[in-house]
Amino acid sequence: MRDAGGWRRRASRTLFESPWLRLRQDDVTLPGGEDITYSFIDHGGYVVVVPILEDGRVVMERIHRYTVGRTLLECPSGGLDGEDAVTAARRELEEETGYRAATVDSIGAFYGSTGISNERFDVCLARDLSADGTIQREATEQIEVELHPLAELKERALRGEIEDGPSALALLLAADRWRPTR
């Protein structure tokens, strides 16, 4: 439910656009009457996937991130290409790791950085996995797949050792939901 909060948009323009983000700049009148310019990232949304094997291990990625000059341990993730989150989760999981999931559920959706962006990510739990998919990575996706127990990843997230925030949050949600099937 949108809620303008008394803010009034007078004009809006796109300063930059790429397939991954747009930079938008709006002229806005605040509830108190002050006129300001608000520049922020307009983003199509993405999905963070926690793919859990029956033995409780999670399919994680060691991925190089140019933005921060680091190689990080993250959950599989990717942008919504005009799809719903569950469809995107299935596609990204297979493209990045080669795993396919028979069961995918969205277990929460969160804004990423409300001061400067409208980006939103769904957290999806992926289960009933099979390793018979087809990897199709983009040139920028330098990824190594690693399997780690969910209980261990939860502890690492709580200690701040999963440095990608959306992955840490996704793992904590998954650890709260997931139970062994027998």
Place this chain on the structure above:
Amino acid sequence: MRDAGGWRRRASRTLFESPWLRLRQDDVTLPGGEDITYSFIDHGGYVVVVPILEDGRVVMERIHRYTVGRTLLECPSGGLDGEDAVTAARRELEEETGYRAATVDSIGAFYGSTGISNERFDVCLARDLSADGTIQREATEQIEVELHPLAELKERALRGEIEDGPSALALLLAADRWRPTR
């Protein structure tokens, strides 16, 4: 520790700059030899504060977010004005809520959106609070302070009801760390 991962930057330019974010565009050669252009947000970092009263209630904010057209329940937060995270946490907490904290500890630091931004946020736990500070809000900060029990906020975060991702993660970390003082 920076790790170029075999990516080679050939050029870098700033396409847009405001006090809150910069849009940077780099020409990069990937490890495989392909030349690409990578556009991303260059951000100075921020802090998310979980201020906990002795009775276990958390000082939260109901704040309007123009970016998403919503009024959300969030932890106090704000940008690092060239300060360390603990100093920024004390300042933002007082400016936004009027509470001052005698004890502030960083309990983790996370990247916010590694695909498109280098933004990083520290999670700080603020304790030994007193309500005798001076509120100094910016014109864009429409904030109402609300006190909610930490145990309840933890459950809401796990159910996806704290829609600001960094706040949800901060609350889950705080709930794992905080113990009543007696």
